[in-house]
Amino acid sequence: MQPKKERSPCPAVLGHFDQQYSEELGDLWASAREVLLDPRxxxxxxxxxxxxxxxxxxxxxxxxxxSTLLPQTCVSARLFDSPSLMTYSKYQEGEDTLPTLRISKCPREDFDLQPVITSDEHRQDLQSEPSISFPAASLQCYIHPSPLRFPSQAHRPGQLKQYYLLNAASLLPVLALQVRDGDKVLDLCSAPGGKAVAIMQSATPELLCCNEPDPHRRDWLTKTLESFLPHSVNSRVVVSARDGRSLGHSEAGFYDKVLVDAPCSNDRSWLYSSNNQQGEQRLKGRSRLPVVQAQLLRAALSAVRPGGVVVYSTCTLSSFENHAVVETVLNDFPEAEPEDLWEEIAIPLSKYFEFSPHPGYEQLHHEASMQPGATYHHRLGILVVPRPGKTWGPMFFSRLRRRE
Ligand SMILES: C[S@@+](CC[C@H](N)C(=O)[O-])C[C@H]1O[C@@H](n2cnc3c(N)ncnc32)[C@H](O)[C@@H]1O
Structure with a gap:
């Protein structure tokens, strides 16, 4: 493993975070700050x-x-490592209909559904944690208690990549989405594609539409999909190039599940802005983000069918981009109902992640409740706050169901 080059945090961003987050998060900010300032x-x-x-x-x-983060059972789809070469038959920005992927070469179309080969170690893991039960059993992620960075995998001509490195908290919005085989899924803000790949590990949707309006980032997304998905599932995956805010009308009620992994402050990356000027520039535009985020969440709620679910997520600690956005949208979208993810996700995974239901609210109201199934504020979403030893996050996620 190569030692990482030392980076220094941007003073403007750090000062801004100190002010906002010490107010919103209290003591949680001190430990999150310690992690964020120590990339090692x-x-x-x-x-x-x-x-x-x-x-x-x-x-x-x-x-x-x-060791595995999630229990492994069920089946894994294995495709003999065949290459994934695809081209777009239609691929234009701002186009009204979704572009489709055309497979240009397909040496092996079919794939086997085979039981995952679980080692004795895995079986022991399963036995020692019987209470954890997620439907996305084929989603496998390995984590290490210490900051050991597994090397990223170089391109292997003609072969799919075997793994994707990520902040494990990024999987939580995908788990909350509960994708099932045959679902129609929209990944509204998709590049670079980590969550799209995770969705395809969790189940075999009938359709996964990966939407990304930024051309450069869309190229990145396309490459990710090509590196991880075999030809046999490419027909289920389309890439679209729309402004997500416009998808609510044109795709009204079409999807079973919509993920809004919204453009946000991205605390980790902002803190390490390349220079103070870039940091200041980002902070200047920060107050506009919740407006876009609420527009995207409204569009997602329009695009999902009655009874379907929308998961909203960000990778910032800021309550303005998290709970406040969800609350604003709920106020003008009475068909949407927030769901409590505490028992479903936070309790089973509390060994690995530091979860907080609504730190800002508790800070202000001094009536923190960590009990399952608690208040309305509980249901607005869950925040993963990094702390030493559990450095995952920041990640906020919330699930809204559109009433039947
Ligand atoms: C947090 S990133 C998504 C990360 C991605 N889901 C993943 O897991 O790899 C947010 C993405 O939203 C895109 N975005 C920005 N404005 C958008 C809009 N109006 N509609 C849809 N996507 C947008 C950004 O270009 C960016 O790629």
Missing amino acids: SWQYGVMLNRFSVVTDITQILQSQGF
């Missing part, structure tokens, strides 16, 4: 690609002390 302490998750043969990787991971 950051942990990395290794999400396996079920479409590729990963036996060698799991053996290496296990020998290095990595």
Whole structure:
């Protein structure tokens, strides 16, 4: 592993965060700050690609002390590691209809559904944690208790990548989305595609529409999809180039599940802005973000069918971009109902992540309740706050169901 180059935090951003987050998060900010200011302490998750043969990787991971974040049961779709070459038959920005992917070469179309080969170690994991039960059983992510960074995988000509490195908290919005085989799913803000890949690990949707309006980032998204998905599932995955805010009308009621992984302050990356000027520039535009985020969330609620769900997520600690956005949208969207994710996600995974239901609210009202199934504020969403030893996050996620 190469030692990471030392980076220094941007003073303007740090000063701004100190002011806002010490007020909103109280003591939680002190520990989050300690993590954010020490990149050497950051942990990395290794999400396996079920479409590729990963036996060698799991053996290496296990020998290095990595263990699975989620229980492994059920089936894994394996596609013999075939290459994924695809071209777009239609691919234009601002186009009204969704572009479709055309497979240009397809050496092996079918794929097997085979049981995951679980080692004794895995079986022991499962036995010791019987209370954890997620439907997305084929989603596998390995984590390490210390900040051990697994090397990223270079391009392998003609072969799919075996794993994707990520902040393990990024998987939580995907778990909250509860994608099932046959669902129609919209990933409204999709690039670079980490959550789209995670969705395809969780289930086999009938359709996954990955939307990204920024051309440069869309190229990145396309490359990610090409590197991880086999030809046999490409027909289910389309890339679109729309402003997500306009999708609510044109796709009204079409999707079963919509993920809004919104453009946000991205605390980790803002803190390490390349210079103070860039940091200040970002902070200047910060107050406009909640407006766009609320527009995207409204569009998602329009695009989902009655009874379907929308998951809203960000990677900032800012309550203005998190709970406040959800609350604003709920006020003018009476068909949407927030769901409590505390018992479903926070309690089973509290060993790995530091969860907080609504720190800003509790700070202000001094009536913190960490009990399951608690208040309305509980249901507005859950915040993952980094702290030493559990450095995952920041990540906020909230699930809204559109009433039947
Ligand atoms: C947090 S990133 C998404 C990360 C991605 N979901 C993943 O897991 O890799 C937010 C994305 O939203 C895109 N975005 C910005 N404005 C948008 C809009 N109006 N509609 C849709 N996407 C937008 C940004 O270009 C950016 O790629």
